[in-house]
Amino acid sequence: MSTRSLFGALYQHAELIDQGYSDPGMELPESPDNRRIIDSLISNKIAWRPDIYGGVRLTKPVRELLDRHHQKERLRHLDADIGGRIDLIRRQMLMYINAVRSADRSDDIQMLLYSIREQVYELAELLKDNTRRLWYRVENDFMYVVSIEAKIAENNTAIEQAERLSEALTAINIEALYDDCGGDRQLRQLFAVVLQDAVSSARSELIDLLVRMRASLFKFQSLARNARNVRALQRFFQHQPGYRFDHLFENMHLPAPARLATPLLLAHTANVRNPNQEIMLSDMLQGLRRQPVTDEDVVAVAEDIDDAQMQTQLVARDATTAAARNFFADLLSAKTPEAQSQTASASIAAAPTGTSLEAWIYYIYGEYQGMNSELRNLFKLEWLGRFHEVYDGNFQSTDIRVCLNRPAN
Amino acid sequence: MNDLFAEVVEALLAGKFICEYSNPEQFQFLLNDGRRDKVNHYVGQMGRELQCSPGGETYYLVMQSLARPETQRAVVETMRSVINELEPIIRCLQLIDSAQKNDSPLLPGDTLRESVILRAIEDAPAAIEELEALARSQKFKTTASGLAGKLRGILAKLVDSGYLLHPNEGFYTATGKWAWLYEVIDFVVHHEHIDVQEEHEQESLL
Numbered sequence: 001m002s003t004r005s006l007f008g009a010l011y012q013h014a015e016l017i018d019q020g021y022s023d024p025g026m027e028l029p030e031s032p033d034n035r036r037i038i039d040s041l042i043s044n045k046i047a048w049r050p051d052i053y054g055g056v057r058l059t060k061p062v063r064e065l066l067d068r069h070h071q072k073e074r075l076r077h078l079d080a081d082i083g084g085r086i087d088l089i090r091r092q093m094l095m096y097i098n099a100v101r102s103a104d105r106s107d108d109i110q111m112l113l114y115s116i117r118e119q120v121y122e123l124a125e126l127l128k129d130n131t132r133r134l135w136y137r138v139e140n141d142f143m144y145v146v147s148i149e150a151k152i153a154e155n156n157t158a159i160e161q162a163e164r165l166s167e168a169l170t171a172i173n174i175e176a177l178y179d180d181c182g183g184d185r186q187l188r189q190l191f192a193v194v195l196q197d198a199v200s201s202a203r204s205e206l207i208d209l210l211v212r213m214r215a216s217l218f219k220f221q222s223l224a225r226n227a228r229n230v231r232a233l234q235r236f237f238q239h240q241p242g243y244r245f246d247h248l249f250e251n252m253h254l255p256a257p258a259r260l261a262t263p264l265l266l267a268h269t270a271n272v273r274n275p276n277q278e279i280m281l282s283d284m285l286q287g288l289r290r291q292p293v294t295d296e297d298v299v300a301v302a303e304d305i306d307d308a309q310m311q312t313q314l315v316a317r318d319a320t321t322a323a324a325r326n327f328f329a330d331l332l333s334a335k336t337p338e339a340q341s342q343t344a345s346a347s348i349a350a351a352p353t354g355t356s357l358e359a360w361i362y363y364i365y366g367e368y369q370g371m372n373s374e375l376r377n378l379f380k381l382e383w384l385g386r387f388h389e390v391y392d393g394n395f396q397s398t399d400i401r402v403c404l405n406r407p408a409n
Numbered sequence: 410m411n412d413l414f415a416e417v418v419e420a421l422l423a424g425k426f427i428c429e430y431s432n433p434e435q436f437q438f439l440l441n442d443g444r445r446d447k448v449n450h451y452v453g454q455m456g457r458e459l460q461c462s463p464g465g466e467t468y469y470l471v472m473q474s475l476a477r478p479e480t481q482r483a484v485v486e487t488m489r490s491v492i493n494e495l496e497p498i499i500r501c502l503q504l505i506d507s508a509q510k511n512d513s514p515l516l517p518g519d520t521l522r523e524s525v526i527l528r529a530i531e532d533a534p535a536a537i538e539e540l541e542a543l544a545r546s547q548k549f550k551t552t553a554s555g556l557a558g559k560l561r562g563i564l565a566k567l568v569d570s571g572y573l574l575h576p577n578e579g580f581y582t583a584t585g586k587w588a589w590l591y592e593v594i595d596f597v598v599h600h601e602h603i604d605v606q607e608e609h610e611q612e613s614l615l
Binding site: 050060146147148219222223224225226227228229230231232233234235236237241242243244245246248249254255256257258259260261262263264265266304306309310 | 419422423424455457458460462463464469470471472475480483484485487488489491492493495496499500502503510512513514516525552553554555558589591592593594595596597598600601603604605607
C-alpha cells in the first residue's frame with residue numbers, strides 16, 4: 001500500500017477512526033452504511049477484526065500514532081493556571097473593596113462581586129475537573145494508549161501534573177484572602193466556604209491520586225520488566241536452544257520464589273475407632289459396593305490420533321497374570337459343577353512359586369475387572385470373609401470365590 | 410471459617426497456587442492479615458512459609474530454610490524441572506502473545522480464546538512451525554493431528570500445570586501462577602546475566 005493511499009484513507013475516514021479511538025472498547029462503530037469503508041480500512045491495514053464475532057479495531061501502528069498525537073493534546077489541556085487565577089481574584093477583590101468605599105460606584109460593586117464569584121466558582125470547578133481527569137486516566141489504566149512504554153510515560157506525566165497541581169494549591173492562601181477582604185460577608189463566604197472546600201477536597205484527592213498513580217507506575221514497570229525478561233530469555237534460547245541451567249543450583253542462596261515448597265500428599269484415613277463416624281462411613285462403604293462396574297459398551301468419543309506417528313510395542317505378560325488368566329480358562333472348560341467353582345486359596349498352587357494368597361486374590365480380581373462386560377458376565381465373583389466384630393461396616397475379606405455364571409433353567 | 414482454613418492449608422501444602430481466578434474464596438480468605446498470619450504460623454511449624462507475588466496476584470508456599478539436605482534436594486529437584494522447562498514455556502508464551510497481539514506477556518486474569526489464537530497461527534507460517542515444534546517438545550508433547558488439535562493439546566498441558574483455567578469450551582483464563590513464573594524468570598535472567606537490552610536499543614548504542 002502506498003503512503004498516499006494510506007494518508008488518503010486516514011484523511012477521508014478521520015471521523016470514523018476518531019470514534020473508534022475514543023470508544024472504551026476501542027471498536028469502530030459498524031453499520032450497513034459504512035460496511036465498505038470498514039472493509040477498505042481493513043484492507044489498508046488501518047483496522048483489523050481480531051475475531052469474526054467481535055468488532056473491528058484500529059491496528060497497533062495507527063493507535064500508537066494517535067496515542068502520540070493525543071498525548072501532546074492532553075499535556076496542553078491539563079494546565080491549570082491557578083496562580084494566575086488567584087492573582088486575578090485578588091486584583092478584583094481590591095477593586096471591589098475600593099468601590100465599596102467610594103459611595104458613587106454601586107454599579108461597579110455588583111459587577112465586580114459577580115466577576116469575583118464567577119472566578120472563585122470557576123477555580124473550584126477547575127480543581128475538581130483536573131482531579132477528575134487524573135482519576136479517570138489512572139482508573140482506566142491509561143487505556144487511551146496501547147504500549148506499556150506509552151502507559152509508563154503517561155503515568156509519569158500524570159504524576160508530574162498531580163505534583164504540579166498540588167504545588168499550585170499552596171499558592172492559594174485563603175487566610176490572606178480572608179484577611180484582605182476587610183470583613184465583607186459575601187467575600188468571606190466565597191473564600192471561607194466555596195474556595196476552602198474546593199482546595200481541601202482537591203488536596204486530599206491529590207494525595208490519594210499520587211498514591212494510586214505510584215502504585216500503578218510500579219505495576220506498569222513490573223509489566224515492562226517481565227516483558228523484557230521474557231523477550232531476553234527468548235533471544236537467549238534462540239541462540240542456545242536446549243540450554244540447561246543446572247549450575248544455578250550450585251548457589252544455595254535461592255530467593256523465595258525459587259524455594260518452592262515440595263508438595264505434600266496428605267493422608268485422609270478414616271478413624272474406624274470413632275463411633276461418631278460409624279454411620280457415615282458405613283453408608284459410604286455400602287455406597288461404594290453398590291457402584292456399578294464401568295460399562296465398556298458406552299461409546300467413548302474417539303481421540304484424533306495420527307496413526308503414522310504411533311509405534312507398535314509388544315508387552316510381555318508376567319507369569320502371575322498368565323496364571324490368573326488360565327484360572328478363568330480352566331473354569332470355562334470345567335465339566336463338573338465342583339470344578340466350575342473355585343476359590344483363590346484352593347488354586348494358589350496354580351500361581352507362580354512365592355506368590356502370596358493376598359497377591360493371588362488381587363491378580364484374579366484384576367483379571368476379572370479387566371474383562372469386557374460380555375466376558376465378565378460368564379463369571380460370578382464373591383468375596384469371602386466376615387464383618388468386623390465391633391465395626392460392622394468393615395468387611396474383612398480373606399478369600400475370593402469365582403464360579404461360572406450359568407443362566408438359570 | 411475452620412473449614413476454609415483447612416481448605417487453604419491443604420491446598421497450599423499440596424503445592425497449589427491460590428489466586429483470585431483459580432480459588433476466589435480461598436484467595437479472599439488470605440487477603441485478611443490475621444488469617445494470613447494464622448496460616449503462616451501453621452505452615453511455619455512444617456518448615457514452610459506463605460509467600461505472595463509482588464503484585465499480590467497469588468499465594469504459595471516456599472521452604473523457610475534449605476539447611477536440611479533432604480529439603481535442599483527436594484527444592485533443587487522441583488526448581489530444576491521448572492527452570493529446565495522454561496524454554497518451551499517461553500516459546501509457548503511468545504506464540505500466545507503474538508497471536509493475541511499483546512504488548513506485555515500473559516497476565517493473571519487474561520482471557521484466551523482458542524479460535525482467535527488458532528486463526529492468528531493459521532495466518533502466519535512461522536507460527537505454524539512454532540506450534541508444530543512445541544507439539545513435539547517434551548513439555549507439550551501431543552499426538553493430536555491438525556493445528557487445532559495440537560493447540561488444544563498444548564493449552565490442556567498449561568491447564569494441567571496450573572497456568573491456565575478452562576472455564577468454558579474454547580476459553581481459557583490465565584492464573585496467578587504466571588506472576589510466580591515471572592519472578593523465577595527474573596531470577597534466572599539476572600543470575601545468568603542474560604542481556605535484557607532490546608535489539609533497537611543495542612542499535613542505538615552503536
